[in-house]
Amino acid sequence: LLAFHAEYAWLGAAEPATDVLIEVEDGRIASVTPDAAPHGTRLKGLTLPGFANAHSHAFHRALRGRTHGGTGTFWTWREQMYAVADRLDPDTYHRLARATYAEMALAGITCVGEFHYLHHAPGGTRYADPNAMGHALLTAARDVGIRITLLDTLYLQSTVDGAPLAGPQRRFGDGTVDAWRDRVAELKDADGVRIGAAAHSVRAVPEAVLGALPTDRPLHVHVSEQRAENEACQAAYGCSPTELLHRNGALGSTTTAVHATHLSTMDRRTLGVAGTAVCLCPTTERDLADGVAHAGALAQAGSPLVVGSDSNAVIDLFEETRGVELHERLASERRGHWSAGQLLTAATTVGAGSLGWPETGLLVPDALADFVSLRLDTVRLAGARPETLLESVVFAATGADVRDVVVGGRRVVAYGRHVLVDDVPGALASAIRAVLP
Numbered sequence: 137l138l139a140f141h142a143e144y145a146w147l148g149a150a151e152p153a154t155d156v157l158i159e160v161e162d163g164r165i166a167s168v169t170p171d172a173a174p175h176g177t178r179l180k181g182l183t184l185p186g187f188a189n190a191h192s193h194a195f196h197r198a199l200r201g202r203t204h205g206g207t208g209t210f211w212t213w214r215e216q217m218y219a220v221a222d223r224l225d226p227d228t229y230h231r232l233a234r235a236t237y238a239e240m241a242l243a244g245i246t247c248v249g250e251f252h253y254l255h256h257a258p259g260g261t262r263y264a265d266p267n268a269m270g271h272a273l274l275t276a277a278r279d280v281g282i283r284i285t286l287l288d289t290l291y292l293q294s295t296v297d298g299a300p301l302a303g304p305q306r307r308f309g310d311g312t313v314d315a316w317r318d319r320v321a322e323l324k325d326a327d328g329v330r331i332g333a334a335a336h337s338v339r340a341v342p343e344a345v346l347g348a349l350p351t352d353r354p355l356h357v358h359v360s361e362q363r364a365e366n367e368a369c370q371a372a373y374g375c376s377p378t379e380l381l382h383r384n385g386a387l388g389s390t391t392t393a394v395h396a397t398h399l400s401t402m403d404r405r406t407l408g409v410a411g412t413a414v415c416l417c418p419t420t421e422r423d424l425a426d427g428v429a430h431a432g433a434l435a436q437a438g439s440p441l442v443v444g445s446d447s448n449a450v451i452d453l454f455e456e457t458r459g460v461e462l463h464e465r466l467a468s469e470r471r472g473h474w475s476a477g478q479l480l481t482a483a484t485t486v487g488a489g490s491l492g493w494p495e496t497g498l499l500v501p502d503a504l505a506d507f508v509s510l511r512l513d514t515v516r517l518a519g520a521r522p523e524t525l526l527e528s529v530v531f532a533a534t535g536a537d538v539r540d541v542v543v544g545g546r547r548v549v550a551y552g553r554h555v556l557v558d559d560v561p562g563a564l565a566s567a568i569r570a571v572l573p
């Protein structure tokens with residue numbers, strides 16, 4: 137039995153509990169006891185469930201800062217992103233993902249959903265291990281001690297009209313849905329690893345195969361991130377991307393629609409009635425000038441909300457989480473759409489569920505022992521009062537306030553340092569240099 141003693145811990149109420157003893161056995165929480173006498177490893181500050189980053193493309197981390205100058209659109213950004221995609225091999229991808237996931241761990245992320253479409257070698261040829269790139273990602277997550285759901289992504293065509301993959305995109309394609317399914321079947325769940333699925337978008341996956349997508353595990357899809365996708369879908373199919381997914385049975389409670397930026401009221405109702413989650417990625421959406429999803433209307437229609445760091449231009453789930461509320465304020469000219477507790481729930485419990493880890497994201501007995509402690513003596517959080525501590529954290533904390541991270545009872549970050557990766561900034565710099573000299 138391991139024991140952790142949290143100065144404050146958020147157990148779901150509007151205010152955190154104090155002096156909380158968390159006992160851990162075999163990687164799971166055995167007991168949670170507030171007002172307990174000090175015992176075991178002291179966790180100073182506020183302890184929260186671990187963060188679930190529901191949408192990541194690890195390799196985009198190499199683009200940070202390099203795509204932010206000048207003008208352009210999502211589509212010009214995509215050209216730069218493809219240039220990096222073209223250079224990676226299983227070894228350089230492993231190094232880049234390992235460093236990126238280590239950065240995530242330092243920011244309090246204990247579970248990542250990797251939306252993985254960079255499957256094959258340049259030109260689309262298969263590696264000797266057809267899952268060499270996926271295995272690079274799984275190994276990277278294991279190296280840094282966080283959980284991963286590999287959302288292996290079906291990507292078959294370049295345009296809604298069925299134009300073939302060209303240039304760097306050829307690495308993304310398996311040719312047919314059967315070939316994709318056979319390759320993914322070789323990937324297995326393991327300790328800390330779950331295999332999910334994704335369809336890149338209604339642009340990259342034709343209607344004929346949408347009905348073949350799995351419904352027995354997490355299925356993520358980019359939906360209506362750009363108006364151009366809606367227009368192309370309307371022209372080809374006479375309906376919206378949401379409607380196209382719906383009429384092919386691809387929406388359900390195991391599905392997560394990523395972005396959901398440009399939706400009609402009917403689209404939002406369709407997602408909500410299906411119980412489909414929506415993953416918002418505010419830092420990426422604003423960086424790429426995507427537009428603002430109507431998060432309030434999505435939630436009201438019934439969609440659980442989760443968050444992701446997507447392009448990893450920033451890795452900070454506090455920033456993503458407050459972005460949900462603050463973008464909605466800008467769009468609606470009203471404040472207070474969600475409580476701090478509801479926003480934290482999106483980033484922890486609900487996010488983990490959308491990645492197929494319903495047994496984590498809560499500080500309760502039998503849950504996986506994944507939790508994060510924040511320092512409260514930093515310049516951002518100094519002066520916070522217990523009664524409004526959650527608001528202080530949601531609206532002012534950053535990943536730099538994370539002090540300790542525990543995954544499955546194992547401390548992977550201690551005193552703000554990664555236990556398994558000596559020099560995370562150094563690892564990032566050298567991994568990025570290897571792909572963008």
Ligand SMILES: [Zn+2]
Nearest residue numbers: 193251358446
């Ligand atoms: Zn994405």
